[in-house]
Amino acid sequence: MMKKKWIAGALSLSLLSSMPYAVTAEAPQKQWTHVNAYEEADGSPFNSEHYNFVKYSKIGGMLQKIDRESKRVTLEETGKSADGYPMYVVTISNPEDKGKYGHYKKLRKQMFKNPQKAQDWIAQNPDFKVPVMINGSIHGTEYIGSDAVLQLIDRFANDDDAETREILKNNILIFNVVANPDGRVDGTRFNGNGIDLNRDFITQSQEETKQTVDLITEWNPMVFLDLHGYVNSSDGKPGLIEPCTPPHNPNYEYDLFSKWALDQAEAMEAEIVGNKANYESDHYKSMTGTYIPQRDDSAGWDDYPPIFTPMYAMYHGAYGYTLEAPTNSWDGVRWANDAVMGALKFTTQNKQGMLTDQIEIFKRGINFDHPYHEEGFFPNAYVLPVNEKDPTVTEKAVNHLLENDISVEKSVKSFSANGKTYPAGTYIVDMSQAKAGLANTMLWDGEDITNDTPAMYDISAWSLPELWGFEAIEVKEELQAKTAPVKESDYAGSLNGKGPYVISNSSVQAVKLVNDLVRAGESIYKGKDGNFYVKTLAATNKSLVQQSGITLEEAVLPVEKEKLTTLQVAILKDGGMNKAQSHSGTKLALERLGFSVTEVTPKEVAENGLRQFDAFLFSGTDALLQYERLSVGNKPFAVGSKEAYDRFKVNVHAFIENGGKYISVGAGGAKATSQLGLTSVKINTGSANSNGIVKVNYSEDEVTAGYKASDIGFVYRPVWFTELGDAKAVATLAAGDFFVAGHWKGNEQASGQAVIVEDAEKDVTLIGIEAGFRDHTDYLFRLLSNALYQ
Numbered sequence: 001m002m003k004k005k006w007i008a009g010a011l012s013l014s015l016l017s018s019m020p021y022a023v024t025a026e027a028p029q030k031q032w033t034h035v036n037a038y039e040e041a042d043g044s045p046f047n048s049e050h051y052n053f054v055k056y057s058k059i060g061g062m063l064q065k066i067d068r069e070s071k072r073v074t075l076e077e078t079g080k081s082a083d084g085y086p087m088y089v090v091t092i093s094n095p096e097d098k099g100k101y102g103h104y105k106k107l108r109k110q111m112f113k114n115p116q117k118a119q120d121w122i123a124q125n126p127d128f129k130v131p132v133m134i135n136g137s138i139h140g141t142e143y144i145g146s147d148a149v150l151q152l153i154d155r156f157a158n159d160d161d162a163e164t165r166e167i168l169k170n171n172i173l174i175f176n177v178v179a180n181p182d183g184r185v186d187g188t189r190f191n192g193n194g195i196d197l198n199r200d201f202i203t204q205s206q207e208e209t210k211q212t213v214d215l216i217t218e219w220n221p222m223v224f225l226d227l228h229g230y231v232n233s234s235d236g237k238p239g240l241i242e243p244c245t246p247p248h249n250p251n252y253e254y255d256l257f258s259k260w261a262l263d264q265a266e267a268m269e270a271e272i273v274g275n276k277a278n279y280e281s282d283h284y285k286s287m288t289g290t291y292i293p294q295r296d297d298s299a300g301w302d303d304y305p306p307i308f309t310p311m312y313a314m315y316h317g318a319y320g321y322t323l324e325a326p327t328n329s330w331d332g333v334r335w336a337n338d339a340v341m342g343a344l345k346f347t348t349q350n351k352q353g354m355l356t357d358q359i360e361i362f363k364r365g366i367n368f369d370h371p372y373h374e375e376g377f378f379p380n381a382y383v384l385p386v387n388e389k390d391p392t393v394t395e396k397a398v399n400h401l402l403e404n405d406i407s408v409e410k411s412v413k414s415f416s417a418n419g420k421t422y423p424a425g426t427y428i429v430d431m432s433q434a435k436a437g438l439a440n441t442m443l444w445d446g447e448d449i450t451n452d453t454p455a456m457y458d459i460s461a462w463s464l465p466e467l468w469g470f471e472a473i474e475v476k477e478e479l480q481a482k483t484a485p486v487k488e489s490d491y492a493g494s495l496n497g498k499g500p501y502v503i504s505n506s507s508v509q510a511v512k513l514v515n516d517l518v519r520a521g522e523s524i525y526k527g528k529d530g531n532f533y534v535k536t537l538a539a540t541n542k543s544l545v546q547q548s549g550i551t552l553e554e555a556v557l558p559v560e561k562e563k564l565t566t567l568q569v570a571i572l573k574d575g576g577m578n579k580a581q582s583h584s585g586t587k588l589a590l591e592r593l594g595f596s597v598t599e600v601t602p603k604e605v606a607e608n609g610l611r612q613f614d615a616f617l618f619s620g621t622d623a624l625l626q627y628e629r630l631s632v633g634n635k636p637f638a639v640g641s642k643e644a645y646d647r648f649k650v651n652v653h654a655f656i657e658n659g660g661k662y663i664s665v666g667a668g669g670a671k672a673t674s675q676l677g678l679t680s681v682k683i684n685t686g687s688a689n690s691n692g693i694v695k696v697n698y699s700e701d702e703v704t705a706g707y708k709a710s711d712i713g714f715v716y717r718p719v720w721f722t723e724l725g726d727a728k729a730v731a732t733l734a735a736g737d738f739f740v741a742g743h744w745k746g747n748e749q750a751s752g753q754a755v756i757v758e759d760a761e762k763d764v765t766l767i768g769i770e771a772g773f774r775d776h777t778d779y780l781f782r783l784l785s786n787a788l789y790q
């Protein structure tokens with residue numbers, strides 16, 4: 001992600017208004033630090049009802065007042081959102097525990113340094129406290145979460161009844177007050193970068209996510225409650241409280257979670273129902289329970305992928321829950337408040353047993369003792385070899401593991417594993433460690449769960465090695481290697497020889513270096529082999545190579561080569577169709593590749609055309625071209641009218657005829673391309689919930705440079721192309737069983753079919769693979785840069 005420059009709110013406003021239309025990546029970004037209530041959205045058209053929720057701009061002041069007046073409260077500003085708003089964390093405990101949080105966090109770390117000792121200690125010291133973390137409104141428009149958090153903060157800061165005192169005697173309460181400030185201010189589900197933060201916990205591309213990860217790894221909370229909305233029903237059981245239906249991810253120690261999870265959920269339900277007389281509306285007054293997926297259903301609400309906040313927290317030993325309040329109203333706030341109170345009463349009564357089992361998870365990890373896993377499910381270790389010329393992908397992976405509390409070591413001498421010798425400097429993840437489940441869910445290949453369940457809620461494959469593009473070799477034998485612990489991975493790039501040099505098309509960082517050098521005025525050439533070449537480098541630009549981490553080797557300049565220029569790239573903006581910004585992942589991918597990217601809305605393309613751009617990407621839903629039968633919520637984001645649609649179409653055709661480059665990504669992009677008359681290939685799609693890692697055959701072409709003939713891809717709402725006519729297929733799904741991991745019913749019909757095609761005459765490329773999915777598929781990002789530099 002780009003480094004953003006910090007400037008005061010007022011200054012940024014004046015800069016913005018004087019900026020030319022095409023904003024470059026270097027330009028200062030919008031950085032608000034203050035907002036007033038009048039600038040905030042009053043709600044979202046996607047919500048059927050609204051109430052006078054507490055505006056984000058009021059919350060800082062409310063918290064400061066409580067902090068001043070209560071001896072139990074600690075208020076921190078732990079970071080900023082994508083748009084620059086403060087993130088507030090409030091910790092509440094008895095005054096005598098306040099100021100000892102460092103000590104308590106250290107005690108918590110004993111759980112994985114010496115789990116047996118920690119279990120013995122809590123058995124002998126029953127006055128210990130357990131941290132319970134409550135996450136407010138990670139989806140911006142689910143306003144009730146932060147409002148319930150504010151009520152709970154007020155109660156635990158000020159009240160002195162027996163119940164409050166008893167809970168504070170046994171718990172430390174940690175509130176992430178507004179987990180998504182941008183979303184609350186703007187009235188959107190996602191943050192200012194268009195990312196759904198509650199899908200970001202495997203990738204951790206956003207600052208808000210990193211802040212929550214830090215909070216979780218600091219405290220290792222025993223319980224994690226994530227407050228959402230809205231799940232309603234008329235059967236007397238509105239709302240939803242996890243635990244989930246199958247499939248459960250096999251990397252959990254699920255038996256230990258299960259011992260308490262349903263009982264705690266039912267304690268929350270009982271608290272809600274027990275207080276039903278206090279609610280305003282009859283709907284709530286007549287409640288008999290709530291929907292608990294694990295108890296009430298067999299499929300449809302799973303906890304499989306580690307992308308959701310509570311599921312991610314479970315890998316740190318937390319009993320993690322998503323709570324979905326029934327309605328966007330003060331009754332909805334009360335429901336969430338009661339649910340949390342039910343959970344706190346439950347932890348107060350059961351902390352001894354619950355904490356013993358949380359520690360047991362870490363004990364199993366350290367002792368490599370997984371009684372409910374098949375022998376060999378967890379490897380003994382993963383070996384992460386380092387590519388000396390371009391170590392940047394492994395570097396990113398190692399730092400990611402470390403930030404997630406996973407121990408990584410580095411060999412100090414050469415060693416052998418699986419009959420192969422690895423040099424000193426190779427990384428090793430020993431799987432005898434406390435958070436082995438998290439390490440494995442990040443490093444394993446995943447599994448094909450197509451036949452395990454009728455449908456998945458979201459993605460079902462995410463393998464970091466495959467989708468980020470580094471090697472992680474499973475070692476099942478006992479590994480003999482001399483190692484030292486790693487605190488950080490950091491490589492400096494360098495120049496070997498006097499030049500000319502080759503920059504291999506090997507990683508996101510390599511392409512970023514190319515774009516940085518072009519922008520710095522260097523003459524960079526692209527060879528037919530897809531690699532990049534430079535004769536010499538100005539002394540002032542050598543630091544760019546150093547920062548990149550990549551070593552450039554001497555090479556002969558190819559005869560056939562093309563000089564690169566800075567491209568003006570436009571991407572069609574999805575402002576929030578169906579509560580998602582479908583282009584956002586691709587936009588972030590392009591920025592990480594070092595491109596300057598301008599978002600253009602469908603209306604802007606219709607009005608202004610694309611004259612000032614070199615390339616135009618359509619990555620996202622074809623509904624952006626719809627102008628009829630749109631819901632109230634979707635209306636603002638689409639092209640608007642038949643007239644506007646016609647102009648959009650004319651402008652895109654004119655852009656391509658004048659030499660513009662058109663690239664579509666994914667199923668929606670392909671359908672739109674067909675609708676616009678830019679391709680005559682047949683577009684075939686799988687069902688909306690299908691996704692996974694696939695085997696792909698890449699043929700030799702500029703778009704596929706840097707990929708192996710037999711390699712991988714990622715699909716989400718899969719799309720493939722048939723009846724190609726003159727169009728050229730440059731990538732096809734492998735023949736036979738190509739599906740590596742994930743969930744996709746009926747995938748056989750796509751076997752051997754085209755997934756990237758180029759038009760014979762026009763500069764139109766259809767990429768069916770999810771090249772920039774949620775900023776996660778780093779390994780596939782270069783399909784985008786290859787297509788742009790074709």
Ligand SMILES: [Zn+2]
Pocket residue numbers: 139142228229
């Ligand atoms: Zn939600």
